[in-house]
Amino acid sequence: DIQMTQSPSSVSASVGDRVTITCRASQGISNWLAWYQQKPGKAPKLLIYGASSLQSGVPSRFSGSGSGTDFTLTINSLQPEDFATYYCQQANSFPITFGQGTRLEIK
């Protein structure tokens, strides 16, 4: 199985800040990477697919980059509704696997 490791596990930031979350795959996955946002008690929401393509309806302050084994999710100008847990997911090979999550908290 491909292991997905996110860092940091948690991060504190303020409204208006820029935050970067990293996801590393245990082997190369090309651009087969997606990012999700999950709020407490809710299902995950797709933000980014193909490592850098923004899902329809997602604000442009979210962006993704990377290829191969190292990927980043950047959130510019944090808004109050962005405080949540973020997961990366690979689909280069089965089984599909997710990172352990990064909790974004209000400072």
Add this chain to the structure above:
Amino acid sequence: QVQLQESGPGLLKPSETLSLTCTVSGGSTSSYYWNWIRQPPGKGLEWIGYIYYTGSTKYNPSLKSRATISLDTSKNQFSLKLSSVTAADTAVYYCARRVVRPPERDDSFDFWGQGTMVTVSS
């Protein structure tokens, strides 16, 4: 807008079989991949498996052949059965649509149900 809704028992005893159904509205199950994903309390996401609209299936080997996913296109529903459950199967179970678009390297879950909590306890 596609919507998914899980249904099924919320409490099981060890060794019983978990049975969940996902009802799809606003779209047809006669295309796409239909998936089950679970999340133990306070933990991360685990992909369980999918059924394609053709009927082909694929499962996570970690479940050791305990999972079976079926599809009823006439009812626009798909289902999960997980046999011989233990406390380790306690989780929120989500159904989700998986979209695959190779030219865009897109293989992601774009629509999700709200999730249903399943507890395994004697």
